[in-house]
Amino acid sequence: MLTKRIIPCLDVKDGRVVKGVNFVNLRDAGDPVELAALYDREHADELVFLDISASVEGRATMVEVVRQTAGEISIPFTVGGGISAVEDMTRILRAGADKVGINTAAVNNPQLISDGARRFGSQCIVVAVDARYNAEWQEWEVYTHGGRKATGIKTLEWVKRVEQLGAGEILLTSMDADGTKDGFDVPLTSAVSGSVSIPVIASGGAGQVAHFHEAFTKGQADAALAATIFHYKEIAISEVKQDLREKGVEVR
Template identity: 80%
Template sequence: MLAKRIIPCLDVKEGRVVKGVNFVNLRDAGDPVELAAIYDREGADELIFLDISASVEGRETMVEVVRRTAEEISIPFTVGGGISSVDDMKKILRAGADKIGINTAAVLNPQLINDGAQRFGAQCIVVAIDARFNEEWGEWEVYTHGGRKSTGIKALDWVKEVEQRGAGEILLTSMDADGTKDGFDLPLTRAVCEAVRIPVIASGGAGLSQHFLDVFEQTGADAGLAATIFHYKEISIPALKTELRSGGVEIR
């Protein structure tokens, strides 16, 4: 079994890390390069940067942030937000990112997954999926545009398709759990992990160390991602890893 990974997520807006609840009331959480360097030192296994102001101006800002970050850290990092073409991917990878995250663009143009994987390798392509439970269907639905648009696509169908198209990893965010700090969405995470063979990063709902233990023990998730609890020092990465090891989880 592969060792589990702990991944802080940095939402970057106009060159600064921000964090809010349900995409509103954003608070400044610091300089992304400085935060990335701290997480690298503290033992994070990877980082994910999401450009949430991905206008043309935002994209150029992000390329510069990626370049500066790559000079400061030694762990892999993924960059997503506003990436909608192979050329966009190339720019971000050239600036120093290790992987590319695509979400809305992949739903609107699934061929982008194939093209990115063929050009840069499956290991570079992370498909981010925002899912919410649909009571009528009795299963989860995919949302796009930062969780604002329902797609009518069943999440379990979509995860299988992205795997088949060449994605190397899935970043799975539960919209129902996101921001609650009540724990990861175990039923959703379990169902997705059982549907695919590629690694799944669980995201949304982490508030305690126990929540990471739960998701690793009760689902096939390969990694746990969080933002607020790390940015505001509610949980430190070294303390979290110590607790996971003492709980019997193989950790890097």
């Protein structure tokens, strides 16, 4: 069994890390470069950096902040937000990212997944999927533009397509659970993990140490991502890993 990964997420807006609830009511959580260095020291397995307003504002990710962050850390680093062409991927990878995350652009132009995978390898391409439960469908719907726009696309169909197109990983965020601290969306995570063979990162809802164990066991996730609880020092990464080890889950 592959070891499970614990991944802090830096949601960056206007050069600062922010965090909200259900994608709204954002509050400041600090400097991205300083936080990245801290998580590197605290033995996070990876780091995700999302420029959350880039797609909405129609601009490129802040390359300089990416470059500074990459210079402070030794762990793998995924950057997303405003990446809409292979040239954008090239720029972000050159700035020091190990992987690129695409969401809105992937939905608008699925060919971008294939083009990126061909150019840089599947392991470089992370497709971020923001999903919200649609009661009418009794299934989850994909949202884009930082959770602002419903697409009419069913999540389970989309993740299968994403895998076929060459994505190496799926970053799955439950919009219903995001920022609530009530736990990861286990039904969603489990459904997506069961639909694809590439790694799935569970995101949205972490509030207690026990929630990570649920994401890995009941949700069958390969990695679990959190922001609020780590940024505000409510839970330490070491605590999460210790709990998982004690419960027989393999971590680094």
